[in-house]
Amino acid sequence: MGEVLNFRYTIDGDDFTRAGEASSSVKNKLKQLGLDSDVIRKVSIAMYEGEINMVIHADGGNITVSVTDSDITMVLSDTGPGIPDVEKAMQEGYSTARAEVRSLGFGAGMGLPNMKKYTDEMHIDTTIGKGTTITMKVHI
Amino acid sequence: MTIREMQKVLDARFLYGEEMADLEAQFVFSSDMMSDVLAYGGKCSVLITGLCNPQVVRTAEMLDIICIIFVRGKMPDDNMLRLAMAKGIAVLATGHYMFTTCGMLYEHGLRGGA
Structure with a gap:
């Protein structure tokens, strides 16, 4: 490829039924690029969890995906409430999601742990009251 | 086990994807x-x-799942079926409860992923 491809998405915070469209679009684009199916699956799952989190917790946000010869980087930024205790949030099963979110099949406290599990690098930058930016990288 | 065999064993309805009936599956998650x-x-x-909402189809899409089986008589709406069609995922619906569904498929050789 030799160049950087960038994809940008704005995530709507009000519409749970549409959550995942950006991840689906990225999955299709990576397939078109002919990347390894395991890499595509890792990126898709990590981004999808992040996208769902944005809708559940932060009223939406923005996602940028960059593809180079060596890796895929996802940057998810929101202006939501921030994560008060990142260490706790990274524990499997810890969730602050509302009951209605759980009834939709999410909020099991697996989102952030899943994002870490499926990516090679993950960094969380969060400020209470200002928002969260999560950067994830998957090596190709 | 093929999707067709699962459909027969579970006395399930094909809601979408009958043309994929011959695809084979080995591992199942419930x-x-x-x-x-x-x-x-x-x-x-x-x-x-x-669970019956569009995120079920999205989740299946992310994992490259070939068939979703809705249990307890749950019926996906047109939007969900359209999404499944767009993603090429077969959809079955059965009246059996989840435990029974899993047991019947296990008896026929399907296994969990772990």
Whole structure:
């Protein structure tokens, strides 16, 4: 490829039924690029969890995906409430999601742990009251 | 086990994807929590669930699942079926409960992913 491809998405915070469209679009684009199916699956799952989190917790946000010869980087930024205790949030099963979110099949406290599990690098930058930016990288 | 064989064993209805009936599956994941499906279902190509919303289809899409089986008589709406069609995922519906559905498929050789 030799160049950087960038994809940008704005995530709507009000519409749970549409959550995942950006991840689906990225999955299709990576397939078109002919990347390894395991890499595509890792990126898709990590981004999808992040996208769902944005809708559940932060009223939406923005996602940028960059593809180079060596890796895929996802940057998810929101202006939501921030994560008060990142260490706790990274524990499997810890969730602050509302009951209605759980009834939709999410909020099991697996989102952030899943994002870490499926990516090679993950960094969380969060400020209470200002928002969260999560950067994830998957090596190709 | 093929999707057609699963459909027969479960006395299920094909809601979409009859043309995929001959596809084979070996591993199955069952849950109503989509986060758990994403966490542990990576090896599986069939999803059994009683949850009925578009995120079920999205979750299946991310994991390259070939067939979703809705249990307890749950019926996906037109939007969900359209999404499944767009993603090429077969959809079955059965009146059996989740435990029974899993047991019947296990008896016929299907296994969990772990």
